[in-house]
Amino acid sequence: MSGIVIVGTGQAGFQLGASLRQGGYREPITLIGDETHLPYGRPALSKAYLMGKTNAAALQLRPSAFYADQSLTLRVGERVAEIAPTLQRVILTSGEKLSYDHLVLATGSRNRPLPVPGAALPGVFQLRTLADADALKAALHDVKAVAIVGAGFIGLEFAAVCAGKGIAVTVIEGANRILARSVSPLMATAVEATHRAAGVHFAFGAVVSAILERNGRAVGVAATDGSNYAADLVLVGIGVLPNQELARDAGLPVSNGIEVDETLLTVDPAISAIGDCAHHPSPHSHEGRVRIESVQSAVDGARCVAARINGQPGSHVAVPWFWSDQGAYKLQIAGLAAPHDLAVLRGSPDDGAFSVFCFREGSLVGVESLNKPGDHMIARRLLEDRQANLTPEQAADTTFDLKASVAGHRRQN
Ligand code: FAD
Numbered sequence: 001m002s003g004i005v006i007v008g009t010g011q012a013g014f015q016l017g018a019s020l021r022q023g024g025y026r027e028p029i030t031l032i033g034d035e036t037h038l039p040y041g042r043p044a045l046s047k048a049y050l051m052g053k054t055n056a057a058a059l060q061l062r063p064s065a066f067y068a069d070q071s072l073t074l075r076v077g078e079r080v081a082e083i084a085p086t087l088q089r090v091i092l093t094s095g096e097k098l099s100y101d102h103l104v105l106a107t108g109s110r111n112r113p114l115p116v117p118g119a120a121l122p123g124v125f126q127l128r129t130l131a132d133a134d135a136l137k138a139a140l141h142d143v144k145a146v147a148i149v150g151a152g153f154i155g156l157e158f159a160a161v162c163a164g165k166g167i168a169v170t171v172i173e174g175a176n177r178i179l180a181r182s183v184s185p186l187m188a189t190a191v192e193a194t195h196r197a198a199g200v201h202f203a204f205g206a207v208v209s210a211i212l213e214r215n216g217r218a219v220g221v222a223a224t225d226g227s228n229y230a231a232d233l234v235l236v237g238i239g240v241l242p243n244q245e246l247a248r249d250a251g252l253p254v255s256n257g258i259e260v261d262e263t264l265l266t267v268d269p270a271i272s273a274i275g276d277c278a279h280h281p282s283p284h285s286h287e288g289r290v291r292i293e294s295v296q297s298a299v300d301g302a303r304c305v306a307a308r309i310n311g312q313p314g315s316h317v318a319v320p321w322f323w324s325d326q327g328a329y330k331l332q333i334a335g336l337a338a339p340h341d342l343a344v345l346r347g348s349p350d351d352g353a354f355s356v357f358c359f360r361e362g363s364l365v366g367v368e369s370l371n372k373p374g375d376h377m378i379a380r381r382l383l384e385d386r387q388a389n390l391t392p393e394q395a396a397d398t399t400f401d402l403k404a405s406v407a408g409h410r411r412q413n
Contacts, residue, residue: 001027002099004309005090007080007246008106009033011041012275012298014061016104017072019306029072030098032090034079037130038064043295045133046157047325050140051164056130083250085268102270104305105258107243109276109293114149114236118211123218124234127154139233143167147221147231149208151178153324155237156195160327163198170201170229172208172221184337186356187368190349194329203229242277242291255279257291262315264305272308274301283317284336284383286360294322319383321376332376335383337366344396346375355379357395364390378402 004020006013009031017029033039040059048054067074082091089097111126113119125136146162148155151173162169171178177188178195192202206223211234213219220230242257252266253259257279264272264280275298279291300318307314321334329352337343337358347354353371357364357379363386367379382390385406394400 002088002101003028003030004102004104005098005100006031006104006106007033007090008108008243008275008277009035009039009074009076010106010108010275010298011039011061011295012108012302013104013106014039015299015302016106016274016306018062018066018070019303020309021070021072023306023310023312025306025310027101030075031072032075032078032080032092032098034077035129035131036077038062038067038074038076040130041295042128043323045130046127046154047161049133050137050158050161052137059130080246083246083271085250085252085271088270100270102272102309105247105266105271105273105277106275106298106302107246107273107277109240109242111236112239112241114208114211114238116208116210118213118218119236121211121213121218122216123232124211124236126236127158128240136235140165140167143232145170145231146233146235147172147229148235148237149221150237150239151175151180151202151204152237152239153179153182155235156191156326157324158235158237159195159200160198160325160329163195163200164327168201169199170203170231171195172203172206172223172229174205174207176204178202181338183331183333183368184340184343184356184358186343186345186349187331187370190354190370191326191329191331193349194327194352198327203227240276240293242279244277247271247273247277262317263308263313264301264316265308272305274298274305280316282320282336283386284320284365286336286339286365290320290336292320294320296321319380321380330371330373332369332373333366334369334376334379335364335366337368340365342392344392346395347372347398357390357392359392364395375402378406381406 039061079093080090081093145168148171159169209224210222244254247258248254258273262281276293282290304316324331340358340360342359355369355375358366369376
């Protein structure tokens with residue numbers, strides 16, 4: 001038996017190896033990753049790690065002994081260059097060939113490049129890897145002002161870190177609000193207010209046209225409306241692209257990610273894809289298919305594939321959820337709320353802790369919670385019970401007992 005080859009040693013690849021062994025898989029498992037570190041979690045990179053509140057060892061998903069104990073062959077610092085699907089082999093950049101019984105692509109995503117002059121100058125950063133975070137952390141030492149291109153999660157988390165260090169922050173965003181792709185306008189307004197209160201400035205509707213340069217270094221950004229934003233450091237956070245080229249070059253269908261079915265299998269019965277790189281069917285998406293960039297999706301997808309390989313096939317249908325820590329605020333999102341036609345507040349933004357319940361055609365499709373972990377946990381259960389029939393009036397009524405309504409619905413079914 002050649003066993004399982006996993007390409008990518010990120011959250012999804014690691015979890016698959018661990019879950020395969022946990023489920024009793026006894027054949028060889030080889031994980032190949034082009035980063036040089038042991039598998040680690042990325043979330044803290046833009047939060048506690050940059051703040052100096054945790055170290056690289058604490059980011060490791062498991063200590064090195066785990067891989068030997070579990071007979072997981074971990075090959076870090078190596079890259080898969082090609083798949084030969086008919087031979088069931090991968091070819092590394094070194095030329096080495098490895099056979100597989102089943103191949104799992106857990107290749108993740110990479111930062112979307114900013115297509116403007118000066119984007120490669122010293123002083124312009126992106127944040128995806130531990131190496132990126134180390135470079136950014138070192139550069140932040142003597143910085144007085146930063147410009148952040150993009151008001152998405154990474155940009156805002158970085159804004160909160162910088163504001164906390166007393167650095168002047170301007171976030172430049174082409175849309176007219178923060179988190180335009182990710183949260184409701186109600187939640188975006190409240191989160192923006194927390195950043196403004198911490199001293200962060202925003203320039204909305206501003207499309208970056210160039211990185212300003214002096215003496216071969218970035219000194220700010222220029223926008224198409226003629227505005228300039230001076231900065232000692234520029235962070236670009238404008239989203240990611242799925243790492244799907246390996247699959248595409250092997251003849252597998254790709255679109256916004258590697259196309260897989262509800263069990264995360266590609267059209268080749270010997271190749272699956274999981275995590276950030278997989279575009280999969282989802283009962284929670286209004287389009288029917290989705291590619292999700294979150295720890296939860298990477299972990300649940302990996303468990304789903306491990307169970308299938310261990311003889312218990314099932315679908316990847318878990319309710320999507322996500323969190324983002326921005327300064328003292330914890331934003332948690334359950335479900336896929338976009339698009340929705342009605343959003344109701346539960347609690348008040350003035351209290352610094354509230355939720356937004358989003359409905360589409362009368363059904364609850366997503367819940368966004370700020371500093372309300374209890375609402376978030378119940379929301380996940382409500383969204384699991386897709387027939388729970390919570391009404392917008394009930395959601396908005398803080399005296400209505402959401403927990404009891406979940407329990408009641410479960411008793412009836
Ligand atoms: P990745 O973690 O990207 O791992 C894929 C790995 O495969 C990479 O190491 C890549 O280099 C490697 N690889 C790619 N191609 C090859 C090849 N050909 N050969 C060998 N190796 C290859 N999610 C949350 O839910 N909450 C958060 O708060 C949160 N914060 C985040 C903060 C940051 C700074 C970042 C970058 C992400 C954050 N995320 C968060 C997202 C979450 O970390 C990702 O969704 C998750 O890491 C996806 O896991 P993955 O294994 O699919 O991909």
